[in-house]
Amino acid sequence: MITIEQLQEIKEKNQDIVNFRKEHGERGNGKYRSHVLVCAGTGCTSSGSQKIADKLEEEIKAAGLEEEVCVIRTGCHGLCALGPVMIIYPEAAFYSNMELEHVPEIVSEHLVKGNVVTKYLYQETVTEDGIISMNQTNFYKPQNRVALRNCGVINPECINEYIGTGGYQALAKVLTTMSREDVVKCITDSGLRGRGGGGFPTGKKWQFAMGGEPGVQKYVCCNADEGDPGAFMDRSVLEGDPHVVFEAMAIAGYVIGANQGYIYVRAEYPIAVDRLNIALAQAREYGVLGDNIFGTGFSFDIDLRLGAGAFVCGEETALMTSIEGNRGEPRPRPPFPAVKGLFGQPTILNNVETWANIPQIILKGADWFAGMGTEKSRGTKVFALGGKINNVGLVEIPMGTTLREVVENIGGGIPNGKKFKAAQTGGPSGGCISLENYDVPIDYDNLVSIGSMMGSGGLIVMDEDDCMVDIAKFFLEFTVDESCGKCTPCRIGTKRLLELLNKITDGKAEMEDLDRMVELCNLIKENSLCALGQTAPNPVLSTYKYFKDEYIAHVKDKKCPAGKCKNLVSYHIDAEKCIGCGLCKKNCPGDAITGEKKQPHEIDTAKCLKCGVCMTKCKKDAIYKA
Amino acid sequence: MIKVTIDGITVEVEQGSTILEAAKVAGVEIPTLCYLKDVTPEASCRMCMVEIEGMPKLVTACSFPAADGNVVHTRTERVVKARRGVLELLMSNHKTDCFSCPQNGMCKLQDLCFEYGVKDVPFEGVEKAIDDSNKFFTYDPNLCILCHRCVNTCQKRTCRGSIDTTQRGFKSVISPAFGMDWADSNCESCGNCVQACPTGALTMKKQKTYRHWDVEKVLTTCPHCATGCQYYVYVKDNRVVDVEAADGPSNRGLLCVKGRSASFDFAQCDERITTPLIKDRETGEFREAGWDEALDLVASKFTELKKTYGGQALAGFACSRSTNEDIYMLQKMTRVAFESNNTDNCARV
Incomplete structure (x- = not known):
């Protein structure tokens, strides 16, 4: 067990190391003159960053620099689209799209001679006047990394580095100088709301669990069962800064009087x-978890529980049922977990991102946090940008940023010059935000009022080529698949709803089907047991609200305006443009194209699989959808 | 105590009572399918939705705790619409060949569809495989509404835990672990799940021999052991065709496999001995005898044995199928008439 004095010593020893890793960072007493931070998040790992890190170490050793340069495998830097990425300090040179072959040159030029290899840098950081820090780029400049502050900065496998950034100071502060009430007041005043989707005020949640008889067994849980398609905010925090979650959970344990925490991952x-x-x-x-932490008499430990892949286990009561060793199904509320949660005991559950905000709120104060964001949604929010957007990745922005800012500026716009059509927030529980709400500040309440929800932070961008009925169908297929099957409206209702949508995209629906669809949506929304079912119709309702014309086009005109729904689209060859090169015929997997060389070709619509390969192969733009 | 008003009737109930419990006190019936008394509310069927003034959402009466001053409406248009919607969804995946269903006339789903006017089924269901492997009952997932009364009964009342939901969402079915056949599982075939089933999904094979409206229910004690479980025997044409557990003090609505499936067939078995039989020493054949003759013979033989070898040479051992009263009489006879303490019974099943 370390004491608070020892914690300070470790901090002092290590703070120079982590402070070096920023623009104009001071080396101080740090051992290494250069730090190479290689992203070891899931995105970059899958594009080979580990091999790059190994190669760097090998080359650095070969160049005899192992006492001068260190290679650190960090968590996610956010710009996953350009992975693998790495940053070299003190120059703050941001290399992107790294390949193994680049490594020797970067070592010999940059690390040995001190010349940044600008051709391998993220090109936005390269200007006529030299290189700029990544924090000056469009992607990073509007961001404010609070929950992600250590991701991409520290070595997540080294507790000393976490302590060097001020880690476990908040826990020490709470245990030695703050009463339980002080902590709850601080969290309440900060305005922090649950980042898992519901947006429930965190301070209030903790307060509910504080009461009861002394000595009652209580629990603190972390929801790390991030399941929304395209969302990876929580994963990045866990991969890049795991200690922050432990520290925050221990603080909550102190507040409510719990000695045991569970992370459901x-x-x-x-x-x-x-x-x-x-x-x-x-x-x-180090004893920052376990018995008698810092000698204060407070004990708290954490265990991991691994989820088996069911989306519904992200719902709080299902998650607890699963931790208890039962089939992951939700339970009716009330009783709420703060009264009767895990193993029937008072429990608080927050998601990873919520936890990641806590220690800093304690250290920097409620006012600091409340100073960010909008009136009812304080602080920042991490979003996972995906879909039709150039900068696919992870961003943390102050609440109240507009969707336009996120898509056009931070996200680098939409590929191939296509037009923005809508963005889906909140995954399968959320809804779409259309162009008319492009400039609405993103916060909990605004999103709900326009028929979407914050959700855990997935943000999927769609362009003019996307069919909104098809998008609704995509999300509904997900919920049908992930419904646990416990309650009737969700189990059967979502399936029926999907069948109606299939009918629409197959061109077999009548106008009355649209009314039935809305009625069914409302039935599921109003009567389902848990949030999964209650929110499952949102993608349908919101796309129907903002893109009603598209639904009607499918039903009345039997047309898919975006040309996405296969059964409503046929491919044709414009005889005037076709030069008879035969490329389409050669590539057609269904042998649906006929024609003599140098003569206009034809597509047999009966044989056509509507895969669209011909269209991509044609060099004369002679193939069109109708 | 708190005061709750349900459909205009104000009642006093204990703190912590659910809306459903309060409604019972008020004499207002709220339909349920998944609700099982004394078991944690399942709240999955969504039939018991009610409206509480001042609350934006409908709530499930079976799980929602009543609060002092609650004004509850159980029959508003919104509530009825929700219940009908739920029934329509259930029926959209439910076979409607009720004529050939053993549960016809006893089916709660059928009753509720009648009450709420659910007729046509606007969607087509998906055919799922029937599990007929158990010797005593059959599970037909095509009639299952996944109310989990069977699962809750097996897990929380009989505490056997043989079955649960397998698969997920629309594909869900009730089955033993890993989808194995019922017969291969640790199921003891007690059939309490069958009795809990509100539809024809779980039916006793015996149910094929009668219709519910043909039978007379007679409350009696199970003769199989000395536990004294109460049950109704179903009598058709003066023959027992089935049993149904009653809420007796020792069984509380449950039965074991023997009680439910092996306790009455012998009553009407052709080979049943209905008069005393005495073996003719000459021929070695049994002959029918009257009670007096038989009892005199037995009494004389016991008396002879006692005289020759003393009471300690005798013992009285009662069959577990005897009633408590019979077992008592036997030990009394052993102690008083035989003058022996060698007495016991095998009623420990």
């Missing part, structure tokens, strides 16, 4: 699970 996040296990072992070794 998806087994599909193997890197996160590994790093959590490593971090857990280190935290126990």
